[in-house]
Amino acid sequence: xxxxxxxxxxxxxxKIIKDxxxxxxxxxxxxxxxxFISVTGRNVGKGIPADHWERIAEKGFQLVYGATANLFxxxxxxxxxxxxxxxxxxxxPDPETFVQIPWDKRVARVYCTCFRxxxxxxxxxxxxxxxCRGNLRIHHEEFTKKxxxxxLRIGTEPEMMWLTRNxxxxxxxxxxxxxxxxxxxxxxxxxxxxMKVIEYSNAMGLDMIQGDHEDAPGQLELNWxxxxxxxxxxxxxxxxxICAQVAREHGIIACFMTKxxxxxxxxxxxxxxxxxxxxTEKVKKLHHKSLPGVEGVFTYVEGGTNTFMPDTKDVxxxxxxxxxxIGGVMKHLPALTAIGSSTVNSYRRLWDQGFxxxxxxxxxxxxxxxGLRVSAPGRFEYRxxxxxxxxxxxxxxxxxxxxxxxxxxxxxxxxxxxxxxxxQKAGKDVKKLPLSLGEALDRLKEDKVIQSAMPDEMYKVFHxxxxxxxxxxxxxxxxWDLDTYLDCLP
Numbered sequence: 153x154x155x156x157x158x159x160x161x162x163x164x165x166x167k168i169i170k171d172x173x174x175x176x177x178x179x180x181x182x183x184x185x186x187x188f189i190s191v192t193g194r195n196v197g198k199g200i201p202a203d204h205w206e207r208i209a210e211k212g213f214q215l216v217y218g219a220t221a222n223l224f225x226x227x228x229x230x231x232x233x234x235x236x237x238x239x240x241x242x243x244x245p246d247p248e249t250f251v252q253i254p255w256d257k258r259v260a261r262v263y264c265t266c267f268r269x270x271x272x273x274x275x276x277x278x279x280x281x282x283x284c285r286g287n288l289r290i291h292h293e294e295f296t297k298k299x300x301x302x303x304l305r306i307g308t309e310p311e312m313m314w315l316t317r318n319x320x321x322x323x324x325x326x327x328x329x330x331x332x333x334x335x336x337x338x339x340x341x342x343x344x345x346x347m348k349v350i351e352y353s354n355a356m357g358l359d360m361i362q363g364d365h366e367d368a369p370g371q372l373e374l375n376w377x378x379x380x381x382x383x384x385x386x387x388x389x390x391x392x393x394i395c396a397q398v399a400r401e402h403g404i405i406a407c408f409m410t411k412x413x414x415x416x417x418x419x420x421x422x423x424x425x426x427x428x429x430x431x432t433e434k435v436k437k438l439h440h441k442s443l444p445g446v447e448g449v450f451t452y453v454e455g456g457t458n459t460f461m462p463d464t465k466d467v468x469x470x471x472x473x474x475x476x477x478i479g480g481v482m483k484h485l486p487a488l489t490a491i492g493s494s495t496v497n498s499y500r501r502l503w504d505q506g507f508x509x510x511x512x513x514x515x516x517x518x519x520x521x522x523g524l525r526v527s528a529p530g531r532f533e534y535r536x537x538x539x540x541x542x543x544x545x546x547x548x549x550x551x552x553x554x555x556x557x558x559x560x561x562x563x564x565x566x567x568x569x570x571x572x573x574x575x576q577k578a579g580k581d582v583k584k585l586p587l588s589l590g591e592a593l594d595r596l597k598e599d600k601v602i603q604s605a606m607p608d609e610m611y612k613v614f615h616x617x618x619x620x621x622x623x624x625x626x627x628x629x630x631x632w633d634l635d636t637y638l639d640c641l642p
Contacts, residue, residue, distance in 0.1 A: 156278075168446060171247070172446060175260075184262060185260070186200060190221065193544070197215070197219075202260070209245055209247060212243050215243060216240055217233070217238040217282070218233055219241070220280070221233040221616075239272055241268065247446065249263040252445055254351070254352045254444070287606070295554070299427075302429060303428050303431075304427055305381065306543075307378030308422070311371060311372070312373075313369065313419060314370040315328065328345075328369070334365060335365050345402055346363060352398065357450045359376050361376060385547055411498075418504065421537050422537065435450050477532075480560075482564045483556065484556065485585060487602040488534075493538055496622065503587060510523045510536040513584065522535070522568055545605065552601050
């Protein structure tokens with residue numbers, strides 16, 4: 153039996169497919185977006201009338217392999233990852249992700265897992281390794297089996313900026329609000345925007361828990377409850393779609409670019425993580441009398457045993473599994489940076505160090521000058537992740553780092569309690585993270601553990617895509633070049 157057949161025939165799937173049909177009929181849905189995730193974290197896929205739900209649920213749909221690389225061409229005009237002669241992938245919907253789209257209730261969305269074409273000569277119907285969402289599911293299952301039930305739960309803190317447009321629709325280059333952190337009046341100025349985001353988020357399964365105005369112009373952070381690593385990645389992807397729609401409705405820009413303005417804070421996406429055993433799956437109705445989707449979209453895991461909790465008298469020090477996990481992440485931070493800071497612009501954030509830029513490969517309790525911060529008993533925060541990262545690649549990479557740390561008993565060293573800059577003045581030697589995309593890609597190329605999070609075609613596609621991005625930047629004349637050299641003599 154092929155990987156595709158196993159996925160289609162997994163226990164309980166037939167029932168959820170029937171539940172989806174009931175929701176289609178109950179909600180009056182006529183059209184469905186069948187989505188999967190590209191190498192950059194972009195939602196790609198096809199739209200298909202809801203009348204064909206059962207057929208697509210069984211057989212799937214086909215799309216060119218190169219869609220996993222956004223069907224982009226490199227600087228030499230070659231299609232990234234796959235040429236025009238490549239077969240077409242098969243996208244199989246995961247019915248537990250079916251939900252109505254609140255801004256047009258005739259339309260629904262479902263995430264898909266991708267497979268090799270059934271007619272391929274090699275590995276027909278096999279898992280498509282350039283499917284980062286499918287990879288994350290597989291890696292999490294393998295990790296849980298190896299480590300006796302341990303499961304990764306993630307909470308993300310996506311910062312982004314709401315920017316204005318001119319009357320002709322062009323960007324003004326200005327934020328909607330003033331750069332005042334935690335300022336309620338500036339938060340209030342964006343209330344029509346963020347309340348619509350929250351409304352749509354609740355309708356699509358995001359249990360929103362808090363929000364605030366951040367340091368930069370128009371910069372907001374809205375958070376939802378942490379959960380299983382795959383479901384959280386789906387929710388971050390959904391959140392980005394929601395913000396894009398709200399921006400269209402209000403005639404502004406939902407900017408997830410890491411550093412659109414120098415001299416003010418960038419947009420990070422601090423990633424909080426912990427490893428758990430046990431727990432109970434619970435459906436949260438989120439103010440709905442009848443759910444606008446299947447239960448899986450509104451499901452969160454609660455309870456269980458958090459293995460990162462302190463197991464000594466020191467209430468600030470993580471437990472043994474937590475320390476080993478930190479050790480694994482610390483060892484692989486240079487390579488992880490290529491995934492968490494995945495664009496050329498990401499490194500503008502790391503160079504602008506006056507804004508607590510997390511550039512140092514160290515860790516500590518409540519220490520925001522370190523790349524890793526134990527933010528509370530039972531979890532730690534990876535700080536150098538930014539708002540442009542692909543959460544599916546990040547989740548897989550963290551699982552590989554955790555596995556290395558736990559398996560090989562990696563000691564993270566003593567936590568740093570001092571401001572890292574003061575510690576350096578006192579003589580501490582602290583390594584910096586890579587400070588360019590090119591350097592980070594080199595570190596990833598050397599790190600086989602983190603590479604294993606992107607098996608076979610996935611690493612090929614990622615490296616090709618991102619290395620080409622770096623080379624395009626190196627080959628481009630920027631405004632800085634013009635300002636610096638245009639009218640000067642040697």
